[in-house]
Amino acid sequence: xQSVSQHNHHVILSxxxxxxxxxxxxxxxxxNLFWYVQYPGQHLQLLLKxxxxxxxxxxxxxxxxxxxKSKFSFNLxxxxxxxxxxxxxxxxxxxxxxxxxxxxxxxxxRLTIIP
Amino acid sequence: xxGVMQNPRHLVRRRGQEARLRCSPMKGHSHVYWYRQxxxxxxxxxxxxxxxxxxxxxGMPKERFSAEFPKxxxxxxxxxxxxxGDSAAYFCASSPTSSKGSNTEAFFGQGTRLTxx
Numbered sequence: 001x002q003s004v005s006q007h008n009h010h011v012i013l014s015x016x017x018x019x020x021x022x023x024x025x026x027x028x029x030x031x032n033l034f035w036y037v038q039y040p041g042q043h044l045q046l047l048l049k050x051x052x053x054x055x056x057x058x059x060x061x062x063x064x065x066x067x068x069k070s071k072f073s074f075n076l077x078x079x080x081x082x083x084x085x086x087x088x089x090x091x092x093x094x095x096x097x098x099x100x101x102x103x104x105x106x107x108x109x110r111l112t113i114i115p
Numbered sequence: 116x117x118g119v120m121q122n123p124r125h126l127v128r129r130r131g132q133e134a135r136l137r138c139s140p141m142k143g144h145s146h147v148y149w150y151r152q153x154x155x156x157x158x159x160x161x162x163x164x165x166x167x168x169x170x171x172x173x174g175m176p177k178e179r180f181s182a183e184f185p186k187x188x189x190x191x192x193x194x195x196x197x198x199x200g201d202s203a204a205y206f207c208a209s210s211p212t213s214s215k216g217s218n219t220e221a222f223f224g225q226g227t228r229l230t231x232x
Contacts, residue, residue, distance in 0.1 A: 006157075034220070043119075043206065043225040044158075090157055101210045101221045102148060102171060105157040 002027035002095050006106035014114050019078040021109050023065075023091030026072060030096040033074040034103065035065055038088045047089075050074065061085070086113045119144075119209050119224035120189075127230045128197045136192040136227045140209030147190040148221060149182060152204040164190060197231045204228050 005024045013019060025031065032051050036044040048059025055067040065076045074091060088110050092103040120139040128134050140147050145165055150158040163171040164184035175182070179197075184190040194201055205228075208221035 004157075036223075044223040046220060046222075049220055092158075100163060100171060101146065101208075101219060102160050102163055103150075103158070103208075103221065104160065105150075107157040 002031070002093050002104045004091055004093050004104050004106035006089075006091055006109050008109045009107070010110045010112070012112045012114065013081055015083055016080050019076070019081045019085075019111070021076040021089055021091075021111070023074045023076065023106060024072050025074070025091075025093045025104075027093065027095055032094040032096060033065075033067060034092040034094070035059065035063070035074070035076050036090045036092060038090065038108075040087070044090065047076070081111075081113050083113045083115050085111060087111060119207055119222050121205075121207050121224035121227050123227060124225065125228050125230070127232060129232055130198060131196050134194040134197050134201070134229055134231075136194075136205050136207075136229070137189040138192070138207030138209075138224060139189040140207075141211075141222055144209035144211050144222075146210045146221075147184050148208040148210075149190075149192050150206045150208065152206060152226075154203070158206060161192075194229075197229070199231050202229055202231045 003026045007022050034049045035047040038044050047063050048057050050057045050067045058064045063078050088108045090108045091106040147164045149161040152158045160174040162175050162182045179195045181193045204226045206226045207224045210219050210221040
């Protein structure tokens with residue numbers, strides 16, 4: 001079974017700082033990888049996804065993530081954060097089992113941006 | 116195209132009562148997934164359904180929990196005889212039919228926050 005680790009539970013940054021949130025997964029096979037964001041009281045929104053191809057993936061709101069297969073990692077980055085990025089961020093993995101998009105989530109990272 | 120619709124948004128039940136959570140997938144989506152988010156935790160997969168079929172229920176508690184996705188109407192997650200530990204946010208996601216070799220993503224609803232008092 002696959003598992004996902006997000007080591008940063010709570011990150012506090014000032015506006016304009018650079019962001020990197022770690023995500024590691026354990027699964028021996030091929031995976032699809034996702035980052036979701038959850039603003040307070042709202043549903044999960046997809047930030048970006050990796051299925052195949054270029055391991056550097058660009059998503060919405062200036063976020064990007066890099067898939068490093070040898071490290072089983074899919075870290076999320078943003079060069080300059082804004083106050084509106086305050087939210088909870090979840091990394092998720094789908095073991096490539098065609099027809100089943102069941103996701104395994106990490107425990108999430110709470111990001112607080114200080115104006 | 117409306118997104119995934121869940122209702123109610125908030126549900127309060129006394130211990131021992133039943134909770135029924137509804138999920139209408141996006142138009143054209145035939146796959147439904149239910150997840151539970153306990154306080155301070157990530158989402159945990161519960162069950163995956165297609166119309167009239169349970170495909171994967173490996174995340175469902177063995178007792179009191181059941182799910183269905185009938186031919187007509189929304190998917191229902193049913194919790195009988197609720198206990199305080201059932202208090203959580205329950206999220207539904209849907210995805211379109213995926214053929215072998217394709218990758219699709221799931222779209223999430225806004226969730227139902229169940230509080231057991």
